[in-house]
Amino acid sequence: MDLKCDADFSDVDSYFSDGEWEVEKAMIDAGDNAVRYAEEHGDYQDHTLTLRTSNKFDVEKDRLILYNDAASPEGYQYASNVESKGYDVLSGAALEAEKELKEKFER
Secondary structure: OOOOOOOOOOOHHHHHHHHHHHHHHHHHHHHHHHHHHHHHHOOOOOOOOOOHHHEEEEEEOOEEEEEEOOEOOOOOEHHHHHHHOOOOOOHHHHHHHHHHHHHHHOO
16 A cells, blocks of 8 residues: 655755754853853962853853853963862863753753
């Protein structure tokens, strides 16, 4: 038996494209919020403001990447060094971003 389907699926690509943009926009918003959170809640002294202003994010197709690109004069990653001493440079912000995205997408 053959069944013929005359349904029009021409709008499916646009539907998926809109959905992908919604996910990407949510990750951009979470990245912005995370960077702002890190700047406001960092529990370390930053005399030059280099460490606080070096928090950044990037959005790839299916993930949000938070990073701090501050380097010391000796060339090591300064944020990792400060975090290893027990201070919150970006890890708290990462947890906040994860929480925000879970609330948005895990319903």
